[in-house]
Structure formats: structure tokens, C-alpha cells
Amino acid sequence: MSGTGTASAGAGNFCPLLRLKTTSRIPKLGFLKLNHSLITFRSLQIKASDSSNHLRLNVAHDVTLSNANGHATGSGTNLKQLSTIGNSTNIQWHNCSVLKDDRHRLLDQKGCVIWITGLSGSGKSTVACALSRILHQWGKLTYVLDGDNLRHGLNKDLGFKAQDRAENIRRFGEVGKLFADAGVICIASLISPYRRDRDACRAMLANGDFIEVFMDVPLHVCEARDPKGLYKLARAGKIKGFTGIDDPYETPIHSEIVLKHGEPCASSPVEMAEKIAVYLENNGYCSVEVIN
Amino acid sequence: MSGTGTASAGAGNFCPLLRLKTTSRIPKLGFLKLNHSLITFRSLQIKASDSSNHLRLNVAHDVTLSNANGHATGSGTNLKQLSTIGNSTNIQWHNCSVLKDDRHRLLDQKGCVIWITGLSGSGKSTVACALSRILHQWGKLTYVLDGDNLRHGLNKDLGFKAQDRAENIRRFGEVGKLFADAGVICIASLISPYRRDRDACRAMLANGDFIEVFMDVPLHVCEARDPKGLYKLARAGKIKGFTGIDDPYETPIHSEIVLKHGEPCASSPVEMAEKIAVYLENNGYCSVEVIN
Structure with a gap:
């Protein structure tokens, strides 16, 4: 050859x-x-x-x-x-x-943003990484934008006041948009408690390219998990404005995917991730054409 | 099959x-x-x-x-x-x-940031796009982060004061770092006039992954081109703090690649881009292993 x-x-x-x-x-x-x-x-x-x-x-x-x-x-x-x-x-x-479509053909996948929203402890980051692993096995390029991770870099100048939270989410949306344009399946994992902020990010992207995934896990379950010990601190009054305790979480209304706690066939993070992967395949974001 | x-x-x-x-x-x-x-x-x-x-x-x-x-x-x-x-x-x-090395293997390329710096009109964006085209033809995934384009989105809250310019460049570095981590060959094209800002971005990335390209084009050549008519406005005093006119451009000292105006074999944007592509190949960012 x-x-x-x-x-x-x-x-x-x-x-x-x-x-x-x-x-x-x-x-x-x-x-x-x-x-x-x-x-x-x-x-x-x-x-x-x-x-x-x-x-x-x-x-x-x-x-x-x-x-x-x-x-x-x-x-x-x-x-x-x-x-x-x-x-x-x-x-x-x-x-x-070199346009988005060219990168689409190069990678054999369509760039988009999977926006995983939910309470702290609802499993967003775990599902994001499980999804990344599944799609990687399919030969697809993904990148996880994690709320905490971005606060170590791009968003480290931002705190948790309402204005900073909005700016945090705006930057997530803008960076997600760049990744989607680059052809990457970008998995954003952050609480993003306010509907208007999420919808503003949706509006940045082309129709269909913003895929909202709602981790529908009851507060008491998240609080029982308390993986970072933050609920305990919030209940003790040591953290103010904590989502679900003394700051609201606005439940999504029109999410493309709802991952409901305890749902049959979607009870583990891997199963939840599979459900998202199937959605992506059904909607042409990572279709697999196979030779006869 | x-x-x-x-x-x-x-x-x-x-x-x-x-x-x-x-x-x-x-x-x-x-x-x-x-x-x-x-x-x-x-x-x-x-x-x-x-x-x-x-x-x-x-x-x-x-x-x-x-x-x-x-x-x-x-x-x-x-x-x-x-x-x-x-x-x-x-x-x-x-x-x-799923780590950077996994994406490296998936894409058969190593993520990095090509940081193209130089005066307005020095040809940064043109070379960035020519490089993107060449690498795309090699089957490599690239993404161009253009100074003006990012000011339409992520950085639209920033102006041109010293503090805003520094923040503009910091965000470029942080986003470039994310793209490099994702495995993408990220081509950043922006004036970035101050050495300390460029060096701060270099320090964000792993050793070797920040590849500074200096568009070494004399001011009088850039001014004669004046593709956006900005030099004319700056000379007329209608734009203040314009790099090269009433704001300094600090020439890079240790750029990995210098593209000198009028240099033999690197006189056109395509030739300049080829020089960068060859550097990438020589340094293992997009090596091509060929079957015997």
C-alpha cells in the first residue's frame, strides 16, 4: 500500500x-x-x-x-x-x-451540547463520565465540561452570587457552543438551577444541538448521598445560597431527556448514560453506518 | 464484514x-x-x-x-x-x-495550542485558516479561535482596556487548554501584544503544547494592508490604544516559530501554514504512521 x-x-x-x-x-x-x-x-x-x-x-x-x-x-x-x-x-x-460540516464528516459525528442539570449529588458528573466512556468506545470524540472543573480555570474569577452564577453558566454555554462547532460531543455537567440561564444557553445553539438532560432525583436522596458534604454544611448554615436548601432549583419543563431516580432500566449511572447515547444515535449525532 | x-x-x-x-x-x-x-x-x-x-x-x-x-x-x-x-x-x-491520551489515540493526533501572535494586518487569521485547511486535508481535527470571533460570544463583555485585554487573553488560554485537553489542534489567532499575557497562557499548558507563532511583519506593511481600515482610524485618533500606533506590541523572544515577512519559501499564507504543519509533524502532534 x-x-x-x-x-x-x-x-x-x-x-x-x-x-x-x-x-x-x-x-x-x-x-x-x-x-x-x-x-x-x-x-x-x-x-x-x-x-x-x-x-x-x-x-x-x-x-x-x-x-x-x-x-x-x-x-x-x-x-x-x-x-x-x-x-x-x-x-x-x-x-x-473548514466548516462545521467538514468536521462532522471527518469525525463521523455531529457536534452538540449535552447539558446535564440537577441538584448537587444527583449524579450529573458520574453520568457525564459514563456517557463519555460509552461514546469513546463507539469511537466518538467527547469532552466533559464539569462545573467544578471549570471553576478551577476559565471561571475561577467567579463566585456564587447570582450575577456570578449567571456569568458562569453563560460562559459554559459559549464554550459548549465552540466545542459543538468544533464537532465535539460536549457534555456539560453543572447544577444550572435557573431556567432562564439554561434557556439562554439553548438559544446560543442551532435547533436540536442543545440537549437538556434533567437528573430528576429527589432532594432527600441527594442529601442522603451528600458526596461532598455540602448539604451538611448548608443545613448548618455554613454555606449560604445552596441550591435546594436556601436557593431554588427551577425544574426543567421541556428537557429532551429526563433521568428519573429509580426508573426501570435507568437506575444506574451507566444505564442512564446509555439512554442518552441512544437518544444521540436516534437523532443523528453519532449515527453508525455499517458496510454490508 | x-x-x-x-x-x-x-x-x-x-x-x-x-x-x-x-x-x-x-x-x-x-x-x-x-x-x-x-x-x-x-x-x-x-x-x-x-x-x-x-x-x-x-x-x-x-x-x-x-x-x-x-x-x-x-x-x-x-x-x-x-x-x-x-x-x-x-x-x-x-x-x-476517558483521558487526554485516550482521545489522542482515538484521533491519532495530540491536542495543542498554536498561538499566532502579531500586529493587526499581519495575516494571523489568514494563516490560521490556511493551517486549518491543510491539517483537515491530513485528516486532523483543528479548531480556530479567532480574536474577533470570540469577542462575538464568550468575550463580548470585554472591551479594550488593559484589564479587559488581559482577561480576553486569559480566557483564550483557558479555552485553548480545554481544546488541547480534548485532543483538538487549537489554532488561536489574536494580537496578544503583551509578553506577560502570552507567557501566562503558555504556563497553563503542558510543556511543548503551547506553540507560539510570531507573525514578524513590519508595521508599515501591516499599515499598508490595513484590511479593516483600523490603522487609518487609529492615525486619525478615532481609535485609542491601538497596538502598534499608541499601544505597544512586545515582540516575542522565544517563539517556537517565526514567520518573517518576505522570507524565502514562506512568503504566502499557505507556505507559512505549511511551515507550522511541518513543525507539528516533526514534534509528534500529528505524526502519520504509514503501512509498509
């Missing part, structure tokens, strides 16, 4: 820097240096790695790049209009020619 | 909800419902899609999940210690059993 590459139009000189770079065992497609002309090529890559047990065959489409005027058409289109968004003035949206 | 799945230990009853879900043309691995026992299975998935011209064969490792105690070991480990990070109190890091 070998890799081939042909330049079918406007062949010019190879750039020595790039032509001589051959780390692989068979020659790979080189780079063509052409000024003010078109390059068309077809690439074939066959890769295998014993360590990962993955074999992938990519036959790329014919690709045409133009570097006329020193700028590649394959490198994006500027919309010339400057705009003001919030506090950001004179900014310009920059489109890139 | 067919898919097979066997449960080798502790076989129990199938959950009807999941067992009956067969959308594919051949039977797929079902889900096993087992309480307080181990599940071991091997999955084989063969997928093809005419529309994308991608064929992928995944032979998964044997997988063992335990749902003893109602919690999957495959679903993460709680570190019991609560901590305070910045303004976030009583938070707990939640590890997930």
Missing part, C-alpha cells in the same frame, strides 16, 4: 524546505510552491498504529487552493463589516473555509 | 429498551444490564460513508466497566478534597476515565 499525490494543474517548483522533509517510510504528498496560480491535488493517507489499534483510511477530495494575491482562498473570507458586540468595538467576524 | 460483540463475564439480562434499538443494518453490540457485577466486552465497528469518502475501522480494546454500588468505575473518580480557587469556594476536581 502506498500514498500517492499528483498535481494536475499549474505544476511549479517544489520548495526545498518542504520537499526534503520525509519522516515517513514512504514518500508523502509534497507541497507545491506556486505563485498566482491554482494547485489541485488528491491525497491518500493510510495510517495504522499498533498501540491504539486504530486503522484509518482517508481519501481526501480534490482540493483546490489559490494563492493569488498572496492570500489563500482556502484560508477564509473576510466579511468587511465592522461591528460592536457588547463591549467589543470594531470587530469583524472571520469565516474559515 | 460484520460487527461482533461478546460478553465474557457475568452475563445478565438485556434491558429491552436498549436491546431492541437496532437502526443499523447488522446487529450491533447491545447493552448489558448487570447489577453489582463486571461487564467485559470487545467491540468492532466498521463504518463507511460515501459522502465523506472516509472509511474507519475501530477495534476497541477489551473494556471492563463496573457498576457496583450504582456508580461506574468507568465514570470517574472523585478526589474528595474540597478547595478554593480564586472566587470559587467548595469545589472539587472531578476526573473522568
